[in-house]
Amino acid sequence: MMGHAFETVDVFTDRRFGGNPLAVFTDARGLSDAEMQSLAFEFNLSETSFILPPQDPANTARVRIFHRTAEMPFAGHPIIGTAYVIARAGQHGDKLRLEVPAGIVGVDIERDGSAVVGGRITAPQPLSLGATFSARTIAACVGANADDLIVQAHQPIIASVGVTFVFAEMKPEVLPRLAPDLSGFRAAVEGHSALAERFSLFVYARDGNDVRARMFAPLAGTYEDPATGSAAATLAALLLHVRGGAAIAFSIRQGEAVNRPSVLSVTAHRDPDGIRATVAGRCVPVLRGETQ
Numbered sequence: 001m002m003g004h005a006f007e008t009v010d011v012f013t014d015r016r017f018g019g020n021p022l023a024v025f026t027d028a029r030g031l032s033d034a035e036m037q038s039l040a041f042e043f044n045l046s047e048t049s050f051i052l053p054p055q056d057p058a059n060t061a062r063v064r065i066f067h068r069t070a071e072m073p074f075a076g077h078p079i080i081g082t083a084y085v086i087a088r089a090g091q092h093g094d095k096l097r098l099e100v101p102a103g104i105v106g107v108d109i110e111r112d113g114s115a116v117v118g119g120r121i122t123a124p125q126p127l128s129l130g131a132t133f134s135a136r137t138i139a140a141c142v143g144a145n146a147d148d149l150i151v152q153a154h155q156p157i158i159a160s161v162g163v164t165f166v167f168a169e170m171k172p173e174v175l176p177r178l179a180p181d182l183s184g185f186r187a188a189v190e191g192h193s194a195l196a197e198r199f200s201l202f203v204y205a206r207d208g209n210d211v212r213a214r215m216f217a218p219l220a221g222t223y224e225d226p227a228t229g230s231a232a233a234t235l236a237a238l239l240l241h242v243r244g245g246a247a248i249a250f251s252i253r254q255g256e257a258v259n260r261p262s263v264l265s266v267t268a269h270r271d272p273d274g275i276r277a278t279v280a281g282r283c284v285p286v287l288r289g290e291t292q
Contacts, residue, residue: 007026009084010283012227012255019255019284020046024085025051046225050065052064058097061092072101073162075230082098084116096119105122123161129241138168165215210250210252232252
């Protein structure tokens with residue numbers, strides 16, 4: 001494991017120590033699966049990414065993403081942060097194609113003059129929907145009451161554009177006081193086979209034309225995520241699905257409750273193969289280092 005360089009960046013923010021921190025190993029060749037998982041556990045961030053040569057030379061790179069306990073098929077802030085690191089190295093231009101287990105993620109790099117400042121990613125899969133849950137089940141996971149949830153647009157539901165989340169709309173005044181309850185999460189998993197492999201809960205409230213959100217995944221080691229790009233993109237697709245229309249665009253604010261304010265810009269539109277979504281944000285560099 002010696003001599004592997006890494007960089008850390010804060011994603012979905014324009015200031016250092018905001019947004020969601022990410023560690024990026026810029027050349028992961030020679031690292032085993034177990035070593036990647038151990039490094040992600042050591043960094044103890046929401047995710048850590050590892051750049052490898054692409055399996056298809058038409059693509060820019062292969063990216064593997066690990067959270068504290070498992071590998072992810074796709075994740076938003078790791079892809080934007082990884083693309084930011086690649087683009088700052090000046091090797092691949094401003095349109096990248098990154099291979100992840102869920103498919104190919106297209107990235108459009110954002111610049112301010114010549115400086116790389118962020119990017120927009122297109123999720124690798126169209127919207128898919130899964131099981132629904134009672135308001136009571138979800139409320140018990142976050143210390144709320146069943147009537148704190150809003151279910152007119154949709155029941156709490158599993159949805160994905162490459163990685164699954166459970167989505168639930170909350171009353172705006174309730175959102176700031178939520179906190180994950182491990183017993184509630186465990187009871188939900190025990191009672192619903194659809195949650196057996198993954199239970200990440202994205203709760204949101206309307207804020208005018210935009211959204212405020214929080215994401216909890218305590219059973220995977222993430223008490224609260226500061227910014228969840230893959231869930232944000234999925235929410236855009238889900239809301240387009242339930243509202244109708246050809247396209248949708250809005251901003252999501254996340255992370256205030258953990259003192260890492262984040263801004264995520266999302267869109268969704270209808271394609272022949274389903275509803276496709278994007279998420280965009282800015283990044284700032286923080287650290288560089290090397291394994292010993």
